[in-house]
Amino acid sequence: MIILTVMIREKLIMENRKTKNEKNQKEEIELKEEAAVSTGENTPLDNEETKSKEKRTASLEKENECLRKELDEQKEKYLRLFAEYDNYRKRTNKETSEAYSRATAEAVTSFLPLLDNLERAQQYAPDDEGMRALIKQLQDILVSLKVTVIDSDNKCFDPNFHNAIMHEEDESTEECRIVQTFQKGYMLGDKVIRHAMVKVVN
Structure with missing residues (x-):
């Protein structure tokens, strides 16, 4: 009986010591963690969180770099496409304008002989109101076409504007001076569509 009591007592003492040791170890760990926090040192848990954040940050930076590169490529493609379209638009506008000018010049040139004949006829019939009205109408058409x-x-x-079909000697007149116009010349904008036929003093 005495032996059993002694054994139980020793067991209780050992368990009590074990409990104290565990408590002391726990307190020691807590003190170390508190000391680490106060001194700025990282605990194992903090280290894991830091590594996780660094890994996430690196991943986001890499993804951001890829997106930035893709954006630059798309921007370059857009600028190149815009430049090509702008050149196409300018070229098309120029070609359209030139085609319109050519068509207008051809149309005007085709009825200029009619106007020439009417103006010559008017010299012999200056009082003919019908002829005068017709000439005025043709001249208004030319003005509307910027001729x-x-x-x-x-x-x-x-x-650049005149075609000399006759020359004459006249010492009283300045050389290369036009003294007579046989046929009027016309311009469409800044382009000559028919040179004026003239007489020039040598």
Whole structure:
């Protein structure tokens, strides 16, 4: 009986010591963690969280870099496409304008002889109101198409606008001066569609 009591007592003492040791170890760990926090050192848990955050940050930075690269590529494609479209638009507008000018010049040139004949006929019938009205109507059409008459009378001869079909000697007149216009010249905008036929002093 005494032996059993002694054994139980020793067992209780050992368990009590074990409990104290575990408690002391726990308190020691807590003290170390508190000391680490106060000194700025990372605990194992903090280290895991830090590594996880760093890994997540690296992943986001890599994804962001990929998106930025893709955005730059799309921007470059857009700018190139916009430049191509702008060049196409300018080229198309220029071609359309040139085609319109050519068609207008051809149409005007085709009825200029009619206007020439009417103006010559008017010199012999200056009081013919019908002829005068018809000439005025044709001249208004030319104005609406931005067709202008080349000024020739008493002007200095310019081969860009005039075609000299006759020459005469006259010492009293400045050389290369136009003294007579046989046929009017016309321009469409800044383009000559028919040169003026003139007489020039040598």
